[in-house]
Amino acid sequence: MEKLVFRFENGQRKLAGATxxxxxxxxxxxxxxxxxxxxxxxxxxxxxxxxxxxxAIWQAVMHDFNQRWQLADASIAINDMGATPAVVSLRLDQAIEACLEQAP
Incomplete structure (x- = not known):
């Protein structure tokens, strides 16, 4: 297993507390x-x-994700078993959209 960590500063969009x-x-x-x-x-x-x-591919996908969402105060954990970049992007967007749907 390989562990990668990315941090993006100065996010603009906060989630409403939903996990x-x-x-x-x-x-x-x-x-x-x-x-x-x-x-x-x-x-x-x-x-x-x-x-x-x-x-390098993970970095590009995470950079693209950050550009789309600009999240602030968000911790994201990904456990991967060989998903393609398209599936990674889809799952990330799905998770954030679910968080936003639960916002009061």
Whole structure:
């Protein structure tokens, strides 16, 4: 397993406190856990992946995700079993949209 951590500063969008878990860890898939955390307007993403050596691709996907959402005070954990970048983006967006739907 490889562990990657990304941190994006100066987020603009705060989530409403809802914790969301989407996806299932299985062959070719992943799960995403989103939680609110006091990160001084940053978004931290920790990835545990079975696919070794794809750090540059993960970085590009996480950068794209950050550009779309600009999250503040969000902690995201990803457990991956070889999902494609498209599936990663889909699951991340699904988790954030679920958080926003639960906002009061």
């Amino acid at each position: 969301q878990l989407v996806g299932v860890v299985s062959s070719g898939n992943l799960e995403v856990l989103v939680q609110v955390a006091d990160l001084q307007n940053a978004c931290e993403i920790e990835i545990n992946t079975a696919a070794m050596g794809f750090g």
